[in-house]
Amino acid sequence: MQRDGIFAGDNPFEIARTWLAEAESSELNDPNAVALATVDASGLPNVRMVLLKEISDDGFIFYTNYTSAKGRELAENGQAAMVLHWKSLRRQIRIRGPVVREEGDKADAYYASRSLKSRLGAWASDQSKPLDSRATLMAKVAKITAQKGPNPSRPPFWGGFRIAPVEIEFWADGAFRLHDRFVWRTATPGGTWKVERLNP
Numbered sequence: 001m002q003r004d005g006i007f008a009g010d011n012p013f014e015i016a017r018t019w020l021a022e023a024e025s026s027e028l029n030d031p032n033a034v035a036l037a038t039v040d041a042s043g044l045p046n047v048r049m050v051l052l053k054e055i056s057d058d059g060f061i062f063y064t065n066y067t068s069a070k071g072r073e074l075a076e077n078g079q080a081a082m083v084l085h086w087k088s089l090r091r092q093i094r095i096r097g098p099v100v101r102e103e104g105d106k107a108d109a110y111y112a113s114r115s116l117k118s119r120l121g122a123w124a125s126d127q128s129k130p131l132d133s134r135a136t137l138m139a140k141v142a143k144i145t146a147q148k149g150p151n152p153s154r155p156p157f158w159g160g161f162r163i164a165p166v167e168i169e170f171w172a173d174g175a176f177r178l179h180d181r182f183v184w185r186t187a188t189p190g191g192t193w194k195v196e197r198l199n200p
Contacts, residue, residue, distance in 0.1 A: 003182060012168045012184045016093055017055045026088035037081040038073035053110060059162035060095055061102050063110060066157050068127035074099050080163050090173035095165045097189060102160030111154040120144050122158045164189035
């Protein structure tokens with residue numbers, strides 16, 4: 001299928017990295033912000049903004065507390081969707097696929113790259129659980145700071161998730177709402193991609 005300009009390329013991960021790099025110079029804030037969609041045990045959808053930290057050669061990686069609402073939903077369902085949307089570029093990328101944990105050296109390295117306060121905050125926050133006051137949270141942060149010191153290790157309940165996509169759609173705004181859409185699909189993660197142009 002003929003694809004040129006911003007849609008050209010034989011690797012959807014490379015195209016996604018190129019678009020994100022362009023957005024980094026044009027978006028006002030957080031060009032790597034994504035809307036992450038999951039479903040709970042009853043099938044009710046849930047969505048929130050998270051920060052995409054890497055587009056690897058086999059997936060889209062973000063980090064969180066594994067005991068948070070999204071962490072539990074991802075563990076139960078094993079599938080997710082996300083979308084990157086850039087107003088400055090008038091483009092978006094939609095991703096769907098199974099999810100696997102990203103742990104070990106990669107997660108350790110990313111955790112170590114965070115500010116000390118963010119690393120301590122990861123230990124202190126019972127993410128998504130009820131909290132009676134901010135004062136309670138800050139008291140816990142102070143306690144964790146005294147316990148963990150200046151070089152805390154990555155919490156065992158905190159790490160990465162990687163969406164290994166079976167579908168990636170690239171969308172660009174067109175005049176008169178006649179947008180350009182190309183979707184890449186594969187039967188299994190890492191399989192052969194098939195590309196189709198979609199109607200706006």
